[in-house]
Amino acid sequence: MTDTAFEEAVERYADMVFRLAYSYLRNRADAEDVMQETLLKLYRESAFDTPEHERYWVVRVAVNECKRLLRSPWRRRTGPLEEVLETASLDTPAQSELFQQVMALPPRYRAAIYLHYYEGYSVREIASVMNANLSTVQTWLMRARGQLRTNLKEAESP
Numbered sequence: 001m002t003d004t005a006f007e008e009a010v011e012r013y014a015d016m017v018f019r020l021a022y023s024y025l026r027n028r029a030d031a032e033d034v035m036q037e038t039l040l041k042l043y044r045e046s047a048f049d050t051p052e053h054e055r056y057w058v059v060r061v062a063v064n065e066c067k068r069l070l071r072s073p074w075r076r077r078t079g080p081l082e083e084v085l086e087t088a089s090l091d092t093p094a095q096s097e098l099f100q101q102v103m104a105l106p107p108r109y110r111a112a113i114y115l116h117y118y119e120g121y122s123v124r125e126i127a128s129v130m131n132a133n134l135s136t137v138q139t140w141l142m143r144a145r146g147q148l149r150t151n152l153k154e155a156e157s158p
Helices: 003-025 028-044 051-071 081-087 093-103 107-118 123-129 134-156
Strands: none
Touching: 003 028, 003 051, 003 107, 028 051, 051 107, 051 123, 093 107, 093 134, 107 123, 107 134, 123 134
């Protein structure tokens, strides 16, 4: 990959990879590490058939890097949810509450919600990226939406 092509790829994918890693790991430093490792692997890889293939490959590598980091014995524990919320800049209290509830979900649910609603991936694509069955991803999304619905209703009640 040429330097120019790599710079363009970084512009295209850096934010997406960071957001995906952050939603998965809930730690800014770890998300930056995953982003850097993913982009380094992209720099070394050069054979992509289409831009869609390249994008899919980048997301797949980012998810795998997140999983690898979570399995690492050196993994640092993330702090309380309040520390995560301090790094987020949200416009309204409703956005802040929704973000807080999404970040409280288990990692698989968070990643599935992010890929589906923020990156526009289909359930089939998410299943392929996360190396899971189609029905499993559908279940993750259903359970995540149910948990969000329940938690947001509880938060509204006095």
